[in-house]
Amino acid sequence: MTTHTRSQIESQMRAAGLKLTPQRFAVLDYLSRSSAHPTAEQIRIDLNRRFPRASRATVYNTLNALCRAGFVNAIYLDDAVGRYEAVINSHHHFVCRACGHIEDVPVEHVRALPQKGLRANRKVENYEIVMRGICDSCDERTTD
Amino acid sequence: MTTHTRSQIESQMRAAGLKLTPQRFAVLDYLSRSSAHPTAEQIRIDLNRRFPRASRATVYNTLNALCRAGFVNAIYLDDAVGRYEAVINSHHHFVCRACGHIEDVPVEHVRALPQKGLRANRKVENYEIVMRGICDSCDERTTD
């Protein structure tokens, strides 16, 4: 669990050779409060409700910079649209095939796979699991 | 391991309420011979080297129809581009972070996760694992 205070972000960004601009902080702050795995466009719309305004190019530039610096993850699941999340802790994903909702699944909920043996002992550095099924609210809606 | 002979395809397509057109057969035949996880555009380019020609719309229509019918899988990994594969057997994926190569990893190479417990005993119907690291040929290129 990584806490993202402003000064920690500032120093890590500098270590990555990046300035901490208001736009960059706004995007990271937004993502660190969200669990919705928003698209770039959703982020832009939400941020631009208040000052400072960020252009579409800046949202993408910022997301790419934050990804390179390790603050943000991009995920691509079931369509050709990137979704973003703050890097808080390691987790997997559950995607509801009915409503598309993306749920985080903590690694502790999943028995770890043996790192060796995943691919005949060759260089697997990490892995992520995408689970699919019916989320709880869709399940209720179906069975009642 | 599902074999895709023409007559098997024909009957399964009919069962799915689909006509077996030359374009559909060509796409499925192409994918069943490929392990490259090609994009729709790559499929179109390769198919159109010989008759019959398939338009972009038909390639997408066909891929979507074959996905719905269960003959083809679409996967989205590290960018906003769909990639396609014939449904042959269940497997996971390894993606090389250096060259982007996508490698199939048979489920037998990975100790199965307990179906129960993946998400606090709730409705997980299936899961897929994406492993990342350095593929063998990039590894050789680096270490020699």
Next chain:
DNA sequence: TCCTAATTTAGACTTATTCTAATCACCGCT
């Protein structure tokens, strides 16, 4: 063979993402 609903097609359209070239902001130096 004939009929018709399903399929294919070219090209327009939409959406996602990147690029471009001009402006702007931040810094250290004078």
Next chain:
DNA sequence: AGCGGTGATTAGAATAAGTCTAAATTAGGA
């Protein structure tokens, strides 16, 4: 305070992925 350089932001153009439309074609059953 003014200058200059580097990097960031911007609007809008450009590119790329995928869908839609409306007309022409065709698979496959009668």
